[in-house]
Amino acid sequence: MKLYFAPHACSMNPHIVLAELGLPYELIKVDTKTKKMSNGGDFYDVSPKGYVPALELDNGEILTEGPVIVQYLADLKPEADIAPKNGTMERVRMQEWLHYIGTELHGSAGPLFNPTMPAEVKEIFKKKLINRIGFIEPVLEKQDYLVGGKFTPADGYLFVVLGWLKYFDIDVKQWPAIARFVERVAKIPAVQKAIQEEDNFK
Incomplete structure (x- = not known):
């Protein structure tokens, strides 16, 4: 492939x-x-x-x-x-997270890479992104990964998007559980x- x-x-x-x-x-x-x-x-x-x-x-x-x-x-x-079996609620939950990350996080972050976008518009997307990330903090306070105790592709997607925050002057450490998540995933071979x-x- x-x-x-x-x-x-x-x-x-x-x-x-x-x-x-x-x-x-x-x-x-x-x-x-x-x-x-x-x-x-x-x-x-x-x-x-x-x-x-x-x-x-x-x-x-x-x-x-x-x-x-x-x-x-x-x-x-x-x-x-690496992913829950098709037909299980766990698989649906993983798909739910993949969709959320794609539409709410990735979708909000994408415009911030546009150098021609006015600063006031970027600020709107930045605030939306921060708000959407905040929704994940209480989830990761309770468990190591998005679908419980095991890494799935949804966690990989979240890790990648969170890696972009430094380009937008957003400090991931404002969410302690998410910061721990980033450190945890970064250690996966x-x-x-x-x-x-x-x-x-x-």
């Missing part, structure tokens, strides 16, 4: 899942501005959407949308138990592997 990614973007979550599952993969870096790829190609030829992640399967099919990709990968190797491999492309 080939994972089309940009370093430390949301595509890092599928990267973490691939590493955690021990599945073989090839990384192809995408320049998010020019859409040129590290193999010399044009990313639009891979995904007309133009944004990462994209996963090319061994049969040539292309999957897009991070929450879909990570669940597809988890189901390739169910014995690894698959997370460290993904970070190192992506840093090697810089």
Whole structure:
């Protein structure tokens, strides 16, 4: 499989899942501005959407949308138990978190990367992001991970998005339980592997 990614973007979550599952993969870096790829190609030829992640399967099919990709990968190797089984309430809870992170956190953070956005508009998105993150604090005060005591792809997605806060002058330490969560996830070998491999492309 080939994972089309940009370093430390949301595509890092599928990267973490691939590493955690021990599945073989090839990384192809995408320049998010020019859409040129590290193999010399044009990313639009891979995904007309133009944004990462994209996963090319061994049969040539292309999957897009991070929450879909990570669940597809988890189901390739169910014995690894990285995601709850389909049909269980735990799986639905994980999907609930993936959706929340994607729409409320990622959706609020994305505009903050836009250099042309007026400062007053950015402040609106920043306040929304802070508010939405605050909703997670009491959850992680009670348990180590979003769906209980075990790491799932929802935790990987949250970890990646929280990693962007430093670019917006938001200190994660204002949420002690979330700060502990970040430290906990950062120690997972698959997370460290993904970070190192992506840093090697810089």
